[in-house]
Amino acid sequence: MRYECIKCNSKFDPHEKLYTCPRCGGLLEIELNLDELAEKLDRKRLKTDPLGVWKYRTLMPIFDDSKIVTLHEGGTPLYRCDRLAEEVGVRELHVKYEGANPTGSFKDRGMTVGVTKALEFGVKAVACASTGNTSASLAAYAAKAGLRCVVLLPSGKVALGKLAQAIMYGARVLSIRGNFDQALAIIRRVCDEADDIYLLNSVNPFRLQGQKSIAFEIADQLGWEVPDRVVVPMGNCANIWAIYKGFLEFDATDITGGMPMMTGIQAEGAMPIVDAIKRGLDEFLPVENPETIATAIRIGKPVNGPKAIRAIRASGGTAECVSDEEIIAAQKLLAKLEGIGVEPASASTVAGLRKLVEQGAIDGDERIVCVATGAMLKDPEEVIEVSERPLEVPAIYEEVKKLLRWQHAP
């Protein structure tokens, strides 16, 4: 196992605590010795062990099993959504519901590995900047590990459920008068200067190693088959890369064959990567003041942008942006047609898929998986805001009966 710079290809010792390439500042990736691991993999047990991140322990970059910090993350449902498929116009649609993770988002898959690494590195504290879910997840795993936790949140911009979690799990929460990108710049500097605080933002390559288990589970749940396409919301763009990486590793070890077309969705007010893909650029232009109702992807300067561009291009995928109205409509479809409650960022996948099918950019005959990254109750204020309020009625039988009859009228 080694760190490898995706820009200059330099390799580094994974026992060192690194975030970016010491030589060129590029993003680091963890590369496993896949040939060796392919032999070590117990393929029979893969068929029988229960689903979850640590089912794939052989492919996780951990040195010391006794240090593993787990809240039993992963093992989330892959729902087949026939009613939604018909509405959107595709043959076979599945939703990977990451809201079922311990703190309600896929971030837990990264944190179980990231906080385990923090223990292996022997630090006293962990830290992150976050739009919400990263802080909620890190706070929980730090609590489980007995580590101190510092999180920087953009003031007034964090969904209520996520803020509640970070506070209750005992993190030191600082509200920065600024946006996410500014908060990240500050916490990066803090962690660069203090050797005993480990940074667990998505620039951390170990977190992505945990998140690649989404791909493992999708293949696993589809009977060791790879879907034609996987649709992922893009904020800092760690997840689309991690999922791509997971499918690559399964392909390289012959657990599955082939790759899905990685398809990334952003909100109209925060779409630097979609812009780069559409214009055929290798570099993206940051968005100065990102805006969208989907707070988890309200990111103007995606840390892992270059990885996302690579994953989309290399897999023959695509990228699209959606409006807040389209996101809300998709959130309602997921809830009302399939009983799946998601936060707005997750709904962007279904909104984007719908748009791409309408444009004819996606073949309706594909087998598609949308990754629903976080749970509905992360952002209860948004749900109330976009929904009809309950009718208030007197506590009188006749009044209630009258209203129900009215509701059943054609």
Ligand SMILES: *Cc1c(COP(=O)(O)O)cnc(C)c1O
């Ligand atoms: C973090 C997050 C995203 C964005 O993931 P990236 O890896 O930053 O692209 C999307 N949806 C939810 C719910 C998230 O918590």
Ligand SMILES: [Zn+2]
């Ligand atoms: Zn480099």
